[in-house]
Amino acid sequence: MAERPPYEAYAGIVATFGGLLAAAGAAGRVLDRDPACQTALDYLVLSAATFKAARTLSRDEVTSFLREPFVKGVAHTGDDEEPVESGDLDQAIGELVTCTRCVGTWAAAALAATQILAPRFGRLLTWSLAAAAANDFLQTSFVALNEKSEQLAGRN
Numbered sequence: 001m002a003e004r005p006p007y008e009a010y011a012g013i014v015a016t017f018g019g020l021l022a023a024a025g026a027a028g029r030v031l032d033r034d035p036a037c038q039t040a041l042d043y044l045v046l047s048a049a050t051f052k053a054a055r056t057l058s059r060d061e062v063t064s065f066l067r068e069p070f071v072k073g074v075a076h077t078g079d080d081e082e083p084v085e086s087g088d089l090d091q092a093i094g095e096l097v098t099c100t101r102c103v104g105t106w107a108a109a110a111l112a113a114t115q116i117l118a119p120r121f122g123r124l125l126t127w128s129l130a131a132a133a134a135n136d137f138l139q140t141s142f143v144a145l146n147e148k149s150e151q152l153a154g155r156n
Contacts, residue, residue, distance in 0.1 A: 009092035049129035054104030070094030
């Protein structure tokens with residue numbers, strides 16, 4: 001029989017998320033920062049940066065040390081990592097850090113907050129991650145295009 005999911009840990013994670021977001025909003029108000037100054041382009045760049053940050057955190061080997069305490073076995077590339085089944089906070093965090101959509105929500109909030117609270121650093125970080133996401137897309141597209149070209153050349 002499966003253990004009961006760690007609902008208390010989930011609640012703690014959600015409360016932490018909400019609390020940190022509220023604190024960032026309050027800090028933005030104290031610093032007189034206006035999030036309404038963000039444009040559609042900022043949103044697009046934030047979306048690409050969030051994609052890259054989420055993939056990096058939940059899948060890349062370079063961040064496996066972050067996932068290691070919360071997954072079964074050895075963390076490596078994220079593709080076959082499963083959260084520990086401890087029924088506590090470690091399991092809940094494991095579920096968070098191995099899910100691109102889940103950790104992406106945190107990444108989006110952190111990047112947006114950084115843009116408001118430390119605009120120069122936030123823009124540099126967000127634009128760098130967005131450029132890395134575009135690079136991933138272009139590299140993957142280039143490889144796929146080359147493979148298709150080789151397949152077509154082999155048919156002639």
